[in-house]
Amino acid sequence: MDELSLNLLFTIIAILILLSAFFSSAETGMMSLNRYRLKHLLKQRHKGARRAYKLLRKPDQLISLILIGNNLVNFITASLFTVVAIRLWGEDAAVVAAPVILTMVVLIFAEITPKTIAALHPEKIAFPAANILTALLKILFPVVWLINSLTNGILKLLGIDPSIGSNEDLSSDELRTIVGEAGPHIPKRHQGMLINILDLEDINVEDIMIPRNEVVGIDLQESDEDILATLRDTEFTRIPVYDDDINNILGVLHQRYVSRIIDNEGLNRSQLTKEMVEPYFVPESTPLHTQLVNFQKHKHRMGMVVDEYGVVQGLVTLEDILEEIVGEFTSNFADNTEDIHTQDNGTHHINGTTTIRDINKNLDWELPTEGPKTLNGLLLEHLESFPDAAVCVQFDEYLFEIIEVKDNMIQNVKAHRLDSPSEPHH
Structure with a gap:
């Protein structure tokens, strides 16, 4: 074998190693893509993301295509390198040296290095590679289909249904972890708010209610002077009205109507009764995320919390639930x-x-x-x-x-x- 032939073979081997590196990096890059970011890029009509997503929809075809190309390239490389080694060092030395040298070269240049790069920068590798893989799939589809049919048949014999894809649904705990590890992409305050929203399903109304002994209300058994003093001193917008005991609640008075219940003679109790609205009751075991929806559905901003026997335990407001999400955002006399x-x-x-x-x-x-x-x-x-x-x-x-x-x-x-x-x- 002359020197020109050897140089040609070395050139072909080098090209084959580059092709092997391409298939290795493409496999790692495609499988390392963040599925949720990929869906986000799809909504932005990213062409590379669209091709990659289409390939990933059938992972068995994608893996078969990459492995066919990679193994074919590696086998041809091994055969050519063995021929070169025999010509250079003789048959006995080539049997020992060729596998060792080729293994080291393939591991370094066609496996570890390209796969590491692809793992670190999956989008930069996967999106361009998706163009080539899409074209190769069209060319090699009969071979890919045949191999997939055989492997899927073997999987079914083993009791594995290849048509069932992996479950990509996220649990609440997994979503908390994703939000917590978002780093600089989501500001800390926004991370806290998102996690607080997820925590609403683990917190009941009972956990945040104002207990009954701290509820500020109007007892109709009190004198007019005491009732007026309560209206004057309270900072709350909505005030429960009850008769002797808070369990005997009659309604809720909004502060905007206080001027209507006071005339020249003082407190007008009959007008007070007219300005009240019916109380809204909330079971103490209601999760906060459910109660938030109920407040919106029923157009209420305050509810009286009752236990399983209907006994009033306290009250909860829409503001209390919102503060669980965003933190305290109002100054309150009681908070001084x-x-x-x-x-x-x-x-x-x-x-x-x-x-x-x-x-x-x-x-x-x-x-x-x-x-x-x-x-x-x-x-x-x-x-x-x-x-x-x-x-x-x-x-x-x-x-x-x-x-x-x-x-x-x-x-x-x-x-x-x-x-x-x-x-x-x-």
Whole structure:
């Protein structure tokens, strides 16, 4: 074999290795494409994305096409290199040297390097490759069809249905992970809002309601002066009206109509009754995402929360649900007194009516949210009795010292997080 023939063979082998690198990179690039970004690019009429998506719709055909091309190229390369090796080093040396040298060359230049590049930049590799693969599929379709028919038959014998594609549906937890790892593509505040929306299905109305003992309302059994004082001092837009007990609620009064119920003689109770609207009741177990839809459907902005026996437990507003998504966005007179006061020594003075969710959110703690919804309820459930002040309770790594008990409620608690958790005790 003369030198010209050897050079020609080396050139052909080099071209074949490049073709092998193309098939290897195309396979990794196509399979590494983000399916959701691909669908987004389809909506923008991206030509490369459209061709890639069409190929990925039938992954068995795509894989067969790439493997046919890659294996055919590699086998021809091995045959030609063996001929060259025999001519250069003799048959005995070529049997040992040719496989080792060719394996190293193929691994480095036709497998590892192109696949790594494709994995790092799948769109830059897959979209141009889709043009070539689409043309090759038309040329080699009879071969691809024959091989697919044989392999699909074998898969069916093994109890595998190749017609069933992979499930690309996302669960809520998976979507949370995607949003959380979006990085700079989605601002932190927007990430938080999206995650909060997903969390609505895990939170019930009971978790965010204003408890009945904190509900500001109008008791018709009170004097006119007391009712007028309530109307003057309250900052809430909608006020429940009841007779003696909040379970005997008669309606809801909007602040915009207050001027209509006051005349020269003072409070006009008959007019008050006319300006009220019927109360809207909400079961305490209703998930927040459902209640948000119900508020929109029934054109309400406030609902009275009731338990399974119809007893009023508190109230919930549309604003409360929206604040679960975007955070607090209104200044509220009731918020001027914070429920959690952090001290210089690292401890926290917490109001007993503070919800467990608010404590976890503000202090980045992990107190149990199943069961009692407030710190008072959590401590009473654990103690199983009404304690005196200065009693300490420990939950895992959290230590609570009861400072004040009043009216059968724990009013004030000093809490801090320990360095190492231990079993709860008191």
